[in-house]
Amino acid sequence: MAAELHPRSGKLVGLSNSNRTARRNQPVQEFNHGLVLSKEPLRDRDVFTVRIDKKVNSWSGSIEIGVTTLDPALLDFPSSATGLKGGSWIVSGCSVLRDGRSVLEEYGRDLDQLAEGDRVGIQRSSRGELHLWVNGQDCGAAASGLPAKLWAVVDLYGKCTQVTVVSCEPPLPSAERQTVVRNEEGEEEDEEEDEDEDDGVVCRAQENVGIAALMNVAAMNGVTIGDQVPELRCGHSRPDKLPNNLGPDAVLTEHQLFDVFNNAIVSFYRAEDEGGGDEGGGGGGGAGATGRDNSSSRNDARSGGRGGAPSNDGGAGAGDAGNTSVSPAGNAGGGAAATGGSTTNDALLFHEKCGTLIKLSNNNKTAERRRPLDEFNNGVVMTNRPLRHNEMFEIRIDKLVDKWSGSIEIGVTTHIPNHLDYPATMTNLRSGTIMMSGCGILTNGKGTRREYCEFSLDELQEGDHIGLMRKASGALHFYINGIDQGVAAAQTPGVVYGVVDLYGMAVKVTIVHNHNHSERLRRNNAIMRAMSPDVGRPRPTLTPDADAPERLLFHANCGQKAAIISDGRTALRPHATDDFNHGVVLSSRPLRSNEVFQVRIDKMVDKWAGSIEIGVTTHNPAYLQLPSTMTNLRSGTWMMTGNGVMHNGTTILDEYGHNLDRLKAGDTVGVVRKEDGSLHFFVNGVAQGPAAWNVPPSVYAVVDLYGQAAQATIMDDMVDLPPLPEESSEGPSAMSPGSPCSVLGAGAATDLRFHHLHGTNAVITNGGRTALRQNCRSEFNDAIVISNRCLRDGELFEIIIQKMVDRWSGSIEAGVTAIRPEELEFPNTMTDIDYDTWMLSGTAIMQDGNTMRNNYGCDLDSLTSGSRIGMMRSAVGDLHYYINGADQGVACSGLPPDVFAVIDLYGQCVQVSITSSSGPLDNSLCTSNITEKSFPIHSPAAGVAHRFHGKHGKNMVLLGEGCQAVRAGGYAHGIVFSGKELKVDELFEVRIDEMDEQWCGSLHVGLTTLPPPELPSCPLSGFSPSLPQLRTKVTWLLCGSEVRRNGVLQRQNYGRSLDRLMVGNRVGVKRCGDDTMHVFIDGEDMGPAATAVAKNVYAVLDLYGRITAVSVVSSTLIEDVEAIKAPSLSSESCSEGEDDGTPVRESVQAAGEPCAAVPTAMAFLENHGKNIQLSNQRLTAARVSSYNQGLLVTAQPLVQQQLFQFQIDRLNPSWTSSLSLGVIGHSPDRLNFPSTACCLKRSAWLLQRDSVFHNSLKICENYGPNLDTCPEGTALGLLVDANGCLHLYVNGMDQGVAAQDVPSPCYPFIDLYGQCEQVTIVTNRLPAVGGEGGDARCQADMEKADVVDGIKESVCWTPPPEVNPNKSCEYQALCSRFKDLLTLPDGYFSEDAKYNLCYCESCHKLRGDEAYYKRGEPPRDYALPFGWCCFALRIKPHCEVSNALKKWHMAYHGTSVGALRRTLDHSQLLPGASSIFSVAPAKAEEPDGYGDPEENSAPGREVPRVRLSPTMRYSGLETFAPKVPFRDPRSHRCHQAQVGFQVCVRPGSYKAGPQQTPGHGEPLDPRFSNTEIEWITKEPGGTLLYG
16 A cells, blocks of 8 residues: 555645645644545555654644545545544544544543654554554554444644654564564453452452552563562552553653552552452442443443452452443453442542543543633533532642633532433533532522632632532532532432533543542652662662751652752752743751751743742641642642742732842742741842741741742752841841830740731731731722730730832721620721720821820821831720830820720721731830831832941941941931942932931931042041031032032922921932932932932931931842842852953953843744735735734844834724734744734733733733824834833833833734734834934924913923833923912822823824813713813812713813912802903893893892803913913923813803804814804802813
8 A cells, every 4th residue: 555645635734745745734823624544545454654743832632543434535524533424433632532422531642742753653453453553662452343444544633733654564573473462461361360250369458469569560561670579460450551652671760650650559549449448349240249231331451450349248340241341442341330329339430421522531530621722611521420428529620721711610410421411511401400600509500699609610720629518418518629618509409410510711620539648648659769760869768767857858749840859959840941830849848947948049941931939838748739839729838929928829928028030040049937937038048028927837848940940959058048037137027125025035926816807808818917908909998907806904916017009098097996806897997986996097096986186196197118006005004006116105095904906907008917026015115216127028129228338427326237227326427328339220218217306407318429438437536427518529418408519509499308207208319310319208209409410429318316217228229130140150260251262252241241232133023923924024014814813023032221113004994903012021933823912821011002911911001102093104112121121112202111020031022903004123223222322312402392372393202210100291391390380289189190181292192182072961072172281180089079070061261370279279160250351240131141130149240150161272262361471490491371270060050152252253173163162151069170
């Protein structure tokens, strides 16, 4: 027979090489229609063999091969081989299908796992059997009874895209002879077993027999283990699954051996369950004993052995007439009782009859849905027998896909599997079925309980367990990770089957048998340690070494994709570029108290997002079923992931320490549990502070080699590790000598927690020690938490603020109440309680909701993240508050003895945790107000905190390794310097800790060219007593609100006065890239204070007068950029470039010195969306059809600081929406291009319209212009700066930071969607941002708009300052400066600057504003005020206003500058005084109908009128809004300005009429007629000021 393919084939197949090679066209876009057949029918014994030439990773599934009776010349080719009917046998994966239905599971090699170069063949033997051959090895008979005339079938499905026929010949004699010998041996064994059964031989299921069976299995496969062992003839002598291609000399790897023995052990223990342990159990007699038909059971060796398990009733298994099952492989036997009646002791398995897409494996304990990326249903499986009373049916989720909505569903049904016509989803059944779906219960397909439990099945992760149980009472219970969710249905029928629906995201599950689970795993690991071959490490002995536990090693039981090497010191993911998870490893023993577990990252890959995770767990690794990632565990686990901390899979700290995702090879991470139960993490030896409290003893260390992290080694050289402090001094809960709780020591424990009862928006985590408000940006109250017990006399209840949001007014409130939590109906805020409650709100002490005292010693609204708040009731009934450990004095007296602590997470305060300082106090020691440390829980920037220099004024004392400065005496000599020179744009920031009110004056801050190292040794007795007197070098400083240079006044009234600062305020100073000094107060930039500042400057502060102590809260910039680089392991030995032949220039750059990024010429990748056509040397891309499938990606990565730009060439207005763009963090070579960019869900940052998305989740709104409105010719660009921040450029203008933590390298992509049909990469210049050269335009060269008449031309956008990513328009800034000249109170204006909109030509076009909009009920047009700048006014949030905003119309009112203040004071337009132009007496009758007096008005009374207009082109006329000249204080240029109001008008309160201004015959606005352009109202309450 010729080894050729038939010329007729699937519609996507192309043949070549004389019809010997087949290739599927469009392999990335299409996964099927790749069917080919042999040219001629197969001859008996001929093996039709093909070689896999090419595969892609875009799809699931791979090559399928088989035979068919259908003639290819007459065949109507289906889309895949499984669609062949009328006599076809296909091997798909590891299953055999006949006419599309599964007839054999777990056959031979898994075809989906074959790689390029592997060979696969199909054969019909002379006895009519179907055989599969893989790489020259026969996989055995797959089917029998085949007809004589058959054609070979090959399906280029899924990943397989090209094959070549290599031969069609009979197998080699040696191979055939080897197969025959094996078959004969198998027949002899069958005969021997039959004889043994007839003689009544019974094998005892004992542990030594199990070990002998395992040794026998290994010996049969050519693995020499030791001395010869007697062959065991028992039903358990074969493992579940053995490699099919092992020759007599094959050597198994450690992982292969582990799989072999593990499967054998599972079979052995499962049979032990069925047999009843040492006494033996039923199962052998099977069908003959029960008299039932068991045609659905499988009786090959994988189903329990040919002879069945030993039976205590003496039943034989093989020859019973009741068994009608014959396996497709030809093995007949017993064991059919496994699917018989419900009276047997067989284990729960999945029934063989299941949904059409289900594949069963692992002795029918595992079910998997085929083609999970193509199909989302037809995945129903049921148990093989009914559930017994009180029997747990539990499954584990093994695999999920992130494509569909919905997930697994589980329940019970009265339907018998053999008689059921399986539906697509189980909820389609309308009888006898109870299912849990999501978090609800459905009975017969209809919802009966919407909120059954707080867990949703749609949110479960891989590794989670789901169970159910029908109680003897008939009640049905569901279990999530072992936790009973309560009664789901009160009355359940007596006979029900368990059912699982692998729907949507759920792909694979496994039945969990928990009987003696821990004991089995212990024995399993003991056997494996005794029998594993030597793989490079000494074989562990069964006799424990007394010294072994002293050394920390990794445990041998590790994740599926992990391996342990180097005597247990190193863990790695061998295939890190193929898999990103299943890399969990644990320590071999529990950690001792204060013992540091530290690992070094040895190897990283840049393919995935995320990186190493570290933590501790209470789970013993010997008994733990390791999840895919450790954060999936829902009990006993604390993990640091990224820069947050998670407890049992829930985040308890959002921004904890250094971001682990930024670490590189060579960095170290560590964890320690201290004696007081607190958990601390280390990054590169730097303590990150306490992460959790009350962690139990005997926890194991955990490392998750996730994402980029590929290998890590334990660093147990304790000499190199930093010594652990005796006290908790590295975090916010540090206790100073003056702190009230320092007398307890670090070991003091407390049982104070938050009570499990709390407000509706509050969440309690971290074992009751952390409370947070969920939905913090949409909810500001309903988050009250209370202590779990009464406070004892003198006991401090202290919390630390961990997270705040800058959205609401008001903040945390704290106090006590005598109301028990069980009796408290939690109100919106605690100050609403009118009895037995004392609260501190801001600076006010409130009792029962009424203010009893103002101006208490502290202001809770001024506290920031990291501040600590404590409450204590003294023995005499006084209430004291403590701020950062300092007693604020008696707040109130006369408290009852039993009071609970109360915290209201209100407004800005989002998350707090109870500190280890909580506990009893000795008030006699609370005398000092100076704390040694008071750090926030994290630095605002990533990296190592700044330090003060060792040279300072003579009255200064540095504490906390130079992070805190305290003035020990006097009022002067308090000068301190930064430890190092400040880099460009590096912020040095401190927080005020202590003040002494006996002095006047305050903090001074600035920059100096005086190098502290050149100063004499401390104390600096001859040094200047105060900073204004420091004149030896040039010094710029801020004193109060005055800026001075070398003591000479430069400017006054600069920003907020430093004299008004209080404890908790933050002050910072920065030297910007434009040689200006900026001062920051509480994070807000006060603007440029000084210009022409020198380059080499230090930050300098003067703790003068009232300020006595400050702490550093900022971090050095070098940590953001350099600390994330891999440390050089050979930096000492390779300091010169000549030593190793490296050029000097390269060695300088390799040493980490900054160098300009080399621009890379960019072009589009040849792989792209199917509707894209490239041209112009891959610089131009056009979408040639449809509106989608237009995704592009560049072939080259985007270098940091390089601007990638392209231009929009052509738009098609026939479509809606337009292009989107972004970057991906992985190589695009194997990218599966979806139809649109929003489907990219892995390491993708997308800019679409005016929003930013990360992995298809929106992370930012109102960013930049609306991309849908960009016209042809617009130039768009992307840039990733040195800090990993993504920027968007529009026509060369930076729109600010769009996203952070973007990996390097990354690849830009563009989605030509909707209107956008063609783009071209801009290649005329490739500037590296920040580098020299280029064709950058100076802003001063661009013409600024005049403010007269609202005409704007060439308005320029200024690049946003790096400290504030918001865009800034020069015209808007000019209008803002004019507004400041009016000295209007800030209280009238909205605090949120994003509502201040500029309507100059550039701004409104970049936003994509339409000229006209509709508003109100009924809707009415109004025009946007183009040419004006709008400042939003503060609006009171009461009901009438909210209705006005939705239902009232929008209009404008021109006024004079002199009338502004009075109008704002009254919050409405005032007739007669609002404007001298817009109000007129109404005595004379006018044609508009407003001349008649009102019905209830006095005779002759003047009825004032207010003129409005829906367009500013009318209200902005000089008649209504006169122009006012002014001089710009910044540029000193003269301008003219006008003012007006944007107002909401109640419908029906006004009447439209003609214009009343002469000289305007032409329409002022094309949308509004001059006869209806003026609105007149007489009702003062009919208008609402809006802007």
